[in-house]
Amino acid sequence: MTLSKTTVIPTANTKSVTFKGIGISKVAVVNEEVSVAAKPGFSGKTVVTITLKEDEEISVITADILVIPLPVTNPVVKEINEEKTRISWVRSPNAIGYEVIQNGVVLCTTKSASCTLDSSIPAYPPVEIKALGKDETESVPREATYVAAPQRVVPDIALVVNFDTAKFALDTGDRALIQNFAAEVRIFGFKEVDISGHTDSRGGIDNNLLSINRARAARDYLLRLIPGLKVTINGFANVVSVAPNSTVEGMAANRRAEFRVVK
Secondary structure, three states: OEEOOOOOOOOOOOOEEEEEOOOEEEEEEEOOEEEEEEOOOOOEEEEEEEEEEEOOEEEEEEEEEEEOOOOOEEEEEEEEEOOEEEEEEEOOOOOOEEEEEEOOEEEEEEOOOEEEEOOOOOOOOOEEEEEEOHHHOEOOOEEOEEEOOOOOOOOOOOEEEEOOOOOOOOOHHHHHHHHHHHHHHHHHOOOEEEEEEEOOOOOOOOHHHHHHHHHHHHHHHHHHHOOOOEEEEEEOOOOOOOOOOOOHHHHHHHOEEEEEEOO
16 A cells, blocks of 8 residues: 555544554544555555454454655756756655756755755756655655746946045945945856056046056955955056046046956
C-alpha cells in the first residue's frame, strides 16, 4: 500500500479497529476497504498491524505501507546575474531532502529549501524539484517558475557629480549619488567602470591635475563601497565641455566627474 500523509480517513460506517505501526496516525476500515494516514513528518516503509473487531469476530490484518513525501510548493528559479542562479521552494512537510533537476541532470541536492548555483541556467527545459523521503521514496516532481535577471542596461554616462571651483573634494550630496550608483553596480553585476574628470576654462590652476584629482576622488570613494570593482580614470582638463564656459552656470556644469559603465 502506498500513501501520502494526507490520505483522507473516512468517519462514517467504520468498524472498530486498533492498530500498531511506526509512523501511522490513523486507521479506518469501511466494508472491505482499509484507509491509513501517516503521522506528520513521516515517510518511507513501515508495517501496520490492524486488529478489527465486529460483533464477536476478530480479524488481524498486516500490511506493508510505503509513505511517499508530499511535493514541494511554489518552486522558483531566479537568475541573479550572468554568474549566479538561486532556486527556492516551500518545504514538503515529510521530506528529508530535495533534488533539483533540469533535463535529467541533477543540479543540486540539499536538505534546505533552496540552493544557489554559480552559473546561469536556461529557462528551458524547465527546472524540477523532487522531495526525497526515507527508504528512497520521492515525490512527484514540481516544475519551477523561471524569473529572469533584470535586464542589463549599459548607459553611456551613468552618473555625473559636480565640484566647486578649483576643488576636488566630494560633498555629502556627491557621496550619496555615488552610493546609489554603487548599489546599481551590485544589482546588475557590472565589472568595470571608467571615471573621467573635467574642469571649466578658468585659469590660474593646473586643470590637468585638477581633473585627474576629481576622477581619483570619485574612484577612491567608489572603491570604498565596492573594493573589487575595476575602475579606470582619466583627466581631460577643460577640453571636453558640456556647456559654454562663458556663463557661471556653464562653468558649474563643466566642473564634473563622469562615470561610465564599461562592462
